[in-house]
Structure formats: C-alpha cells, structure tokens
Amino acid sequence: MKKINKRNIFKLYIVLSIIILLFLIFIYIFDKIVTPTVLVVADSEMKSKSTEIINQSIIEEFSKNFNYDDVVKVEKDVEGNIVMLRSDTLKMNRIACGVALSSQKKLKELGYVGIKLPVGYISKNNIISYFGPSITVKMQPIGYIETRYLSEFETAGINQTRHKIYVKVKTKVKVILPLKSNEIEVNNEVLIAETIIVGKIPNTAIQMDMDGVGSKIRN
Numbered sequence: 001m002k003k004i005n006k007r008n009i010f011k012l013y014i015v016l017s018i019i020i021l022l023f024l025i026f027i028y029i030f031d032k033i034v035t036p037t038v039l040v041v042a043d044s045e046m047k048s049k050s051t052e053i054i055n056q057s058i059i060e061e062f063s064k065n066f067n068y069d070d071v072v073k074v075e076k077d078v079e080g081n082i083v084m085l086r087s088d089t090l091k092m093n094r095i096a097c098g099v100a101l102s103s104q105k106k107l108k109e110l111g112y113v114g115i116k117l118p119v120g121y122i123s124k125n126n127i128i129s130y131f132g133p134s135i136t137v138k139m140q141p142i143g144y145i146e147t148r149y150l151s152e153f154e155t156a157g158i159n160q161t162r163h164k165i166y167v168k169v170k171t172k173v174k175v176i177l178p179l180k181s182n183e184i185e186v187n188n189e190v191l192i193a194e195t196i197i198v199g200k201i202p203n204t205a206i207q208m209d210m211d212g213v214g215s216k217i218r219n
Helices: 002-065 089-113
Strands: 072-076 082-087 115-118 134-157 160-176 181-198 214-218
Touching: 002 089, 002 115, 002 134, 002 160, 002 181, 089 134, 089 160, 089 214, 134 181
Parallel strands: none
Antiparallel strands: 072 082, 115 134, 134 160, 134 214, 160 181
16 A cells, blocks of 8 residues: 555656646746747837827827917018017927826826737737737836927928928837836827918028927836
C-alpha cells in the first residue's frame, strides 16, 4: 500500500513538473513572439482611438465657441486696404484649453475601460478576426496635452487672400498590456477655419504669428 502511495506521489510530481514547464514555455513564447505582435496592434488601435477622441473634442469645442470674425480682427485704411490682422489670443487660448481638458478627460476614461482585442484579430486572419479569447489593452495618458495654432495664407485671386487656421494637438499615451507597456505619441492637425479676405494685403500685415497661442496641460 505504501509503495502504491509513493508511486502515485512520484507520478503527481512528474505531472506537476510537466505542467509548470509547459506554463513557463508558454510564458516565454508569449513574451517573445506573441507580445510584440499584440503590442504593435494595440499601439495602432489606441492611437486610432486617441486621435478619434481628440478630433471629437476639437469639433465640439470649436463648433460651440469659435467664430472667425470674433477671433480675427481685420483692420483697413481709408482706401480699404488691409493694414493689419489681429487675433484674439485670450479667446483662442481659452478654446485651446477647453480642447485639452476635454481630450484629457475622455482619454482617461478610455484608458480606464480599455479595449478588447480578439486573438483572431491580432493574427490578422480575416476568417477568424472576431473569434477566440480577447486580450484587454489599457492606456494611460502621460506628459502633457499640448494644443497650438498654425496660421497659413495663400493667394486666392486678385486682391484676395485665403486664410486658414489649423489647430494641432500633441500628447503621449502609455499602452498597457498584461506583460508589457509602450509609449506612443499622438499628433493631430485639424483645419478649423478657412476664409477669403478681400482687399490688398501688404506682406507686413499677414505675418500673424500664432506660435505663442495655445495651451499645455499636464495629464
């Protein structure tokens, strides 16, 4: 009876050793082969989601609070020639701050909930894209959310100038997997205003510097 018990215990040790060995091999393979592939897909998905969130924040804030005629003041002389373009930096900074705060809040919400990537999707196989277990990917905004403006002028005809204003948003996020993490930079540029200015504009009038306009909020 004792011999049987010892034999069973020995067999149990063998089975447990094999299970542990297989588990370690699985962890090694997952870390060296599967994880890098998962990380590439996760980076791409999170960057896409983050860009979508920032776009939504930009559209919401500027559609509610931005009006070109209120933000850019055109000054003309008695002959109707444009002598100066001035931007309302206070208003533009306030809108930029709103974009940054809204983006920050939504990115944190996404990071807390995360996204699920089916293993079939990670394999890039169209047939099994939505099958198999899912891997939860989470994200954490890091550093700053920086919002700034870019002003661009181009000729649109005789005594006509097209003025475009872009808003650029830049931030970093950390993509978090069960075994690894990675930092990615999200850059987005959206055209928020385009108008035709009628009148002769000297070169000195169109040098409207917006480098110092915008906001920078820490995550």
